[in-house]
Amino acid sequence: MSRIHVTTTINGDETEYLCEAGETLLDVLRDHLDMTGSKEGCGTGDCGACSVVVDGRLVCSCLMLAAEAEGRAVDTIEGMAQGNQLHPLQQKFLEHAALQCGICTPGILVAAKNLLERNPNPSEEEVRYWLAGNLCRCTGYDKIIRAVMDTAADLRGAA
Amino acid sequence: MPKDEYTSRDFKVVGTRPIRPDGIEKVTGKARYGADISAPGMLWGAILRSPHAHARIKGIDTSKARAMKGVKAVITRADFTHQPEDSGMADILDNCMAGDKARYDGHAVAAVAATSKSIARAALAAIEVDYEVLPHVTDVDEAMKTGAPVVEPGRQQESVPEGYCENVTGRSQYGHGDPESGFEQADLIVERSFKTAATHQGYIEPHACLATLDSDGQGDLWVCTQGHYMVRNVCAGVLGLDAGQLRVTASEIGGGFGGKTHVWMEPTALMLARKSGKPVKLVLSRDEVFRATGPTASSSVDVKIGMTSEGKITGATATYRLQAGAYPGGIAFLSAMCGFAPYDLENVRTEGFEVMTNRPKAAAYRAPGAPMGAYPVESVIDELCQKLDLDPLETRLKNAAREGTRSSYGPTYPAIGLEATLEAAKSHPHWSAPLGENQGRGVACGFWFNFGGDTCVSLMVNPDGTVSLSEGNPDIGGSRASMTMMAAEELGVPLDQVRTIIADTASLGQNEVTDGSRVTFAVGLATIKAARHAIEIMKERAAMTWGIDPEAVDWRDGAAHPAGPNAGKFPPMTIKEIAAIASNTGGPIAGHHEVNAEGAGVSFATHMVDTEVDPETGAVKVLRYTVFQDAGKAVHPDYVEGQFQGGAAQGIGWAINEEYIYGDDGRLQNAGFLDYRIPVASDLPMIEPVILEIPNPGHPYGVRGVGETSIVPPLAAIANSVSRAAGVRLTSLPMSPPRVLAALKAQ
Amino acid sequence: MVAVRLWGSLAELADGQQTVEIKAANLRQLLDGLARDYPALKPQLERGVSVSIDGKIYNDTWATPIEEDSEVVLLNRLVGG
Numbered sequence: 001m002s003r004i005h006v007t008t009t010i011n012g013d014e015t016e017y018l019c020e021a022g023e024t025l026l027d028v029l030r031d032h033l034d035m036t037g038s039k040e041g042c043g044t045g046d047c048g049a050c051s052v053v054v055d056g057r058l059v060c061s062c063l064m065l066a067a068e069a070e071g072r073a074v075d076t077i078e079g080m081a082q083g084n085q086l087h088p089l090q091q092k093f094l095e096h097a098a099l100q101c102g103i104c105t106p107g108i109l110v111a112a113k114n115l116l117e118r119n120p121n122p123s124e125e126e127v128r129y130w131l132a133g134n135l136c137r138c139t140g141y142d143k144i145i146r147a148v149m150d151t152a153a154d155l156r157g158a159a
Numbered sequence: 160m161p162k163d164e165y166t167s168r169d170f171k172v173v174g175t176r177p178i179r180p181d182g183i184e185k186v187t188g189k190a191r192y193g194a195d196i197s198a199p200g201m202l203w204g205a206i207l208r209s210p211h212a213h214a215r216i217k218g219i220d221t222s223k224a225r226a227m228k229g230v231k232a233v234i235t236r237a238d239f240t241h242q243p244e245d246s247g248m249a250d251i252l253d254n255c256m257a258g259d260k261a262r263y264d265g266h267a268v269a270a271v272a273a274t275s276k277s278i279a280r281a282a283l284a285a286i287e288v289d290y291e292v293l294p295h296v297t298d299v300d301e302a303m304k305t306g307a308p309v310v311e312p313g314r315q316q317e318s319v320p321e322g323y324c325e326n327v328t329g330r331s332q333y334g335h336g337d338p339e340s341g342f343e344q345a346d347l348i349v350e351r352s353f354k355t356a357a358t359h360q361g362y363i364e365p366h367a368c369l370a371t372l373d374s375d376g377q378g379d380l381w382v383c384t385q386g387h388y389m390v391r392n393v394c395a396g397v398l399g400l401d402a403g404q405l406r407v408t409a410s411e412i413g414g415g416f417g418g419k420t421h422v423w424m425e426p427t428a429l430m431l432a433r434k435s436g437k438p439v440k441l442v443l444s445r446d447e448v449f450r451a452t453g454p455t456a457s458s459s460v461d462v463k464i465g466m467t468s469e470g471k472i473t474g475a476t477a478t479y480r481l482q483a484g485a486y487p488g489g490i491a492f493l494s495a496m497c498g499f500a501p502y503d504l505e506n507v508r509t510e511g512f513e514v515m516t517n518r519p520k521a522a523a524y525r526a527p528g529a530p531m532g533a534y535p536v537e538s539v540i541d542e543l544c545q546k547l548d549l550d551p552l553e554t555r556l557k558n559a560a561r562e563g564t565r566s567s568y569g570p571t572y573p574a575i576g577l578e579a580t581l582e583a584a585k586s587h588p589h590w591s592a593p594l595g596e597n598q599g600r601g602v603a604c605g606f607w608f609n610f611g612g613d614t615c616v617s618l619m620v621n622p623d624g625t626v627s628l629s630e631g632n633p634d635i636g637g638s639r640a641s642m643t644m645m646a647a648e649e650l651g652v653p654l655d656q657v658r659t660i661i662a663d664t665a666s667l668g669q670n671e672v673t674d675g676s677r678v679t680f681a682v683g684l685a686t687i688k689a690a691r692h693a694i695e696i697m698k699e700r701a702a703m704t705w706g707i708d709p710e711a712v713d714w715r716d717g718a719a720h721p722a723g724p725n726a727g728k729f730p731p732m733t734i735k736e737i738a739a740i741a742s743n744t745g746g747p748i749a750g751h752h753e754v755n756a757e758g759a760g761v762s763f764a765t766h767m768v769d770t771e772v773d774p775e776t777g778a779v780k781v782l783r784y785t786v787f788q789d790a791g792k793a794v795h796p797d798y799v800e801g802q803f804q805g806g807a808a809q810g811i812g813w814a815i816n817e818e819y820i821y822g823d824d825g826r827l828q829n830a831g832f833l834d835y836r837i838p839v840a841s842d843l844p845m846i847e848p849v850i851l852e853i854p855n856p857g858h859p860y861g862v863r864g865v866g867e868t869s870i871v872p873p874l875a876a877i878a879n880s881v882s883r884a885a886g887v888r889l890t891s892l893p894m895s896p897p898r899v900l901a902a903l904k905a906q
Numbered sequence: 907m908v909a910v911r912l913w914g915s916l917a918e919l920a921d922g923q924q925t926v927e928i929k930a931a932n933l934r935q936l937l938d939g940l941a942r943d944y945p946a947l948k949p950q951l952e953r954g955v956s957v958s959i960d961g962k963i964y965n966d967t968w969a970t971p972i973e974e975d976s977e978v979v980l981l982n983r984l985v986g987g
Contacts, residue, residue, distance in 0.1 A: 020277055027276070036195035037188020039413070041363040042445040046832035049363055077188035090186040094178045097797035100636035100805065102185035103192055103364040103413025128840040135832060137361045137414050138636060139801055140808030141840040317949050318915040331982055332914025360987075417987025492982040510914070523987035569911055569979035570958035608963065610986050675986025757970065758962035857962070867987060 008069040010035070011079025019066035026050045026061040028069075029076060037077035037106045041135065048134030051107035052076045058114045060133075077106035080113065089113055089151045096147035100138035108134045112148045120156055124149060165854045165861045172648040173860055176797045179640040180659065185411075193367030193383030193410045194442045201369070202231050202272040204431050204441035205279035206424065207286050208451060209261030209268050212295035212517040212825025213308065216260055216288060219269055223285040229278040232435035233286070235269045239430065241399030248396040250486045254520050255397070255426050261290070262310060262485035263517050264826040265450025267424070272431040272439045295517040295825040299482035300459050302326040302516045310515040314487045319512075326515045328483070331492040333568045334476075334499075334508035338463075341474020341506030345465025348474075349542050353535040355874070355892040356818030357457040357482065359449060360524050361809070361837045364413020366452060367442040370428035374436075376400055378429055380407045385419040385633055386672025391664045393422040394429055405429075408663040409633040416809070417523030420672045423452045449830035453522025454819055456481040456490055458531040462498075466543045470554040474506040475499055475567075477536060481513060481528070484520040489513030493528025497871070498536045499567035500606035501577055501763060502558045507567045517825055523674065525806060526607040526867035530813065530874050534892070537603035537875030542888055551602050551879070552585045555765075576789030576853040577604065577763035583787045583849055584765045598771045598782065601880030605764050605871025609864035610675025611756030615668040616685040618646060618693050620748040624735030626650065628689075629662040630682050631670030636805075636866075637798035638678045642686050644794055645860065649690035651717035652734060668753050676864025679794055680855075681756035687859050693750030700744040701732045760855050762863055764788035766807065766872035770880040777900030779815050779881055785847045791855035791863025800848035803869045807846050810873020812838045818893050908936065908972050911979045912947075919946040933957060934968035936978065954983035 003018035010033070019028050026043075029035040029052075038061055041047035045060040052061045053075040061076075080087045089109055092098070099105045108131060115122060115130045122130065127148050128141070136144060184190040221233040236256045243249045257266045269286050273279040294308035301307055302324065309325045318330045342348055364383055372378035378400065384390050387409040395402040412419060428441040443452070458481050465474040477498050483489030491511030499507050544551045559581060560566060562574045584590060584602065594600060619627040628646050632638060639659045647654045671677065694714045701719035702709040711726035712719050718731040741748050769783040786803040793799040816836045820828045829835045854861025874892060882888045887902045907927040917924045926944065930936035936957065941948050957964050958979040964970050965983065972978060 020275075022277060030194075031197075031276075034197075035188075036191070039192065039364065040194065040442075041365070041413075042832050044445065044831055044833065047363055047445075081187050086183070086186065090183075093186050094182040097176070097179070097637070097795075097801060099182075099185055100798070100801050101362070101364070101412060101414045102181075102190055103362075103411075105185055106188040109186060125841075128843075132839040132841040135363055135837060135839060137363055137416070137809070137837060138805045140804035140838075140846045141843055142804045142846050143797070143801065145840065145845070316953075317919065317946070320918075330915050334914065420987065490985070493984070496981070508914070523985060525987045527985060527987045568981065569913065570961050570963075570981075571977055573961040608984050608986075610984065612965070675984070677986065755966050757964045757967050760962070 098147040198438035329513035336506035360416035360418035362414025455524035490528035494532035496568035498532035534874040599884030603875035612671030624738035688752035777896035792861040803848035806869025814877035
């Protein structure tokens with residue numbers, strides 16, 4: 001089976017890969033690039049566990065073909081912390097115990113970071129609707145929402 | 160007093176809220192779950208599933224698939240040459256890979272291993288199965304009727320009286336007194352029938368494993384499961400392997416809620432690995448998770464309760480019919496035990512029927528059987544309160560079980576926390592907050608048994624005095640944190656001096672699965688005792704160094720101290736100092752504890768919820784939710800709260816949105832998260848957790864399991880809230896907009 | 907002798923007796939005695955039962971002591987999620 005050569009940028013690093021025409025960006029991240037932080041919960045864009053940001057836009061990487069990443073900039077959970085320095089959202093998720101099993105956490109963090117970049121002062125309702133595409137079955141979302149709101153407040157205070 | 164019984168103490172670590180030790184890897188994407196590991200030369204597995212609800216398999220032609228490039232193994236049931244003697248094991252094998260017939264839509268009939276996912280998928284499409292479609296039944300009431308299609312004959316237990324359809328495999332009956340005479344004393348009797356839909360545990364991580372199995376019988380399995388020891392034992396039993404030759408390692412687990420206390424496809428992965436001679440990774444799709452890994456049972460229930468005008472229940476009966484899926488077993492007996500368990504009743508009788516249908520084998524789901532046990536009972540109590548103009552909390556208090564009450568399932572209760580949850584609810588501001596138009600407030604109680612079970616823990620004191628703790632239960636929601644805390648508490652060392660790992664099956668003795676709210680209770684108990692064992696050894700080493708009797712040594716604040724002035728004047732020896740000379744004083748220092756932790760003690764909760772019903776659409780919005788539950792002692796309160804909130808959220812989904820929808824063709828019509836809608840962030844309010852701490856006398860720190868009880872009250876609490884908001888009693892779950900609208904229109 | 911309460915459908919198999927008397931000082935003797943004196947209970951005993959002794963529930967531990975005046979209740983084998 002012939003493969004497609006793709007050149008893209010992932011977490012700031014230029015990356016090349018070969019993919020089958022039918023492979024998703026999530027398949028390539030997980031199976032070819034060993035970036036397993038993005039999770040496959042459904043494969044149909046319903047759970048958000050595979051959330052990544054492509055050219056600034058939040059997408060489900062299970063719904064995007066790997067070949068479509070050509071020439072784009074992809075940000076994944078693996079690029080969220082700067083070296084050993086956790087992103088404030090990551091730190092707040094730990095402090096608020098905003099995860100139980102943790103499988104949805106990477107997708108939710110990627111989505112929440114994208115929200116705060118667009119809207120530094122979201123209401124609780126805005127956070128809930130922005131994260132409505134990220135399923136969590138463990139927490140009832142309470143501590144997740146609190147962690148995101150608290151991060152937003154801190155970042156506003158620091159700005 | 161025995162050492163494992165509760166003694167009051169001032170905690171230093173337990174009860175605080177430190178950051179969990181496995182946190183950073185989980186917020187950075189580094190944690191490795193079931194599908195996150197690969198092996199050199201690995202193949203991809205895939206499973207072919209029946210499109211029919213019930214069909215005889217007349218033949219399977221795999222020749223085209225086998226001939227495809229990149230296909231390294233194709234298996235059917237014929238490859239599973241070991242036939243387990245135990246009927247439970249035989250059923251698991253048949254569920255993993257169908258034998259002479261497919262019993263439900265999604266039943267596995269063949270599997271392949273290939274060099275890529277796409278080749279594996281193409282190979283499945285090339286397998287030809289010759290089916291003879293049989294009549295099917297998916298509804299529990301239909302399945303009980305004489306003349307219903309029989310899923311499998313000859314499986315009825317002796318507990319089922321003559322005259323029942325063969326799909327009814329089990330029956331149980333609980334209660335005491337004489338309900339009929341109780342009803343005669345009632346001022347009002349309400350009798351109603353209820354239905355609940357099957358719901359899925361809905362863990363976000365699909366089942367996944369990586370298997371190797373060589374011709375010498377040695378194998379390794381990496382798998383997301385609630386119990387890797389169970390997986391080992393079952394796979395060995397199903398495949399005829401020696402358990403000791405199969406090492407199972409638990410990955411991080413992306414949710415389970417009971418659904419990962421079973422084996423669904425691991426023997427298939429092992430068989431593909433054996434046949435291909437390569438490591439095989441098998442990851443289920445979400446569609447497969449819904450169609451073939453057990454949801455909980457759907458139910459059909461009749462309840463009758465009589466009450467005096469003062470609110471005293473005089474008589475109560477309930478009949479539970481639970482749909483168990485395509486194999487014998489079931490949980491109606493648990494519904495029958497739990498439904499009336501919160502109440503002190505003179506006359507009560509319950510009956511449970513286990514019913515086979517052409518659906519996936521029903522699996523445990525968080526307090527299995529208890530939510531559908533409580534929902535009809537709590538609904539009828541609420542209706543009685545409405546009709547008799549009684550306060551629902553006061554009425555429950557009036558009937559509440561307490562120490563000395565003979566429970567509806569038989570035993571007499573020791574000290575229990577139900578009244579405390581009701582009193583806390585009554586005095587909470589939520590109870591007196593105003594309600595608006597189309598809004599209603601519901602309350603309900605719930606009961607669950609907690610378990611203990613087989614547990615092993617090892618605690619190693621390293622040469623530098625730090626501590627390594629090995630336990631055998633996957634960390635599904637913060638248990639590494641709580642074990643680390645209990646070890647640090649007992650040893651008297653800082654939290655960061657202890658690291659806890661989940662050991663593989665070759666590294667510890669048998670551990671029961673992570674279920675029954677057992678882990679914080681039982682593994683915590685074993686952790687504390689393993690620490691005490693290590694402390695005894697360290698006291699001996701200090702005594703030897705000082706030249707005094709070990710009895711004359713005390714342990715406190717992470718150090719050995721002479722017990723009193725008579726013991727001699729020695730400066731304390733810290734754990735680090737004792738560890739440093741371990742080689743000189745007898746060798747490495749390690750404590751361990753192995754136990755079957757029995758007698759866990761039961762758990763109660765009361766939930767309170769406000770909802771608003773949209774009269775135009777029938778949509779239900781949850782406005783406010785408060786959980787009151789006894790935790791015994793909350794080791795890490797954040798994660799106790801998380802259990803309360805998470806259970807409530809799952810119950811909300813069960814009450815309002817979630818259901819397995821089968822077509823007339825017996826096929827599941829909504830096998831995905833788009834159409835099987837679990838609650839999303841915008842569906843829910845904040846969920847306020849109120850932790851009550853009434854120490855469990857059977858645990859050294861007073862800990863009580865908290866994981867499951869929180870899913871028991873929500874179904875009824877929401878049904879009561881919606882029924883009050885809508886002005887009409889809802890008797891079928893989920894209370895989806897069309898159902899609510901139909902009820903409003905029928906008024 | 908220890909008085910053992912049976913659940914309803916089990917009692918039917920024990921000649922309708924809700925409570926049966928068994929000579930037993932621990933859990934193992936209790937389960938063996940039940941199977942010996944009431945063979946119709948054997949299939950359920952083999953499938954597994956839980957036993958409540960003075961309000962605490964035991965599944966397996968043979969040596970669990972039972973006093974003459976203990977409250978002993980047989981239950982379906984419990985499972986969790």
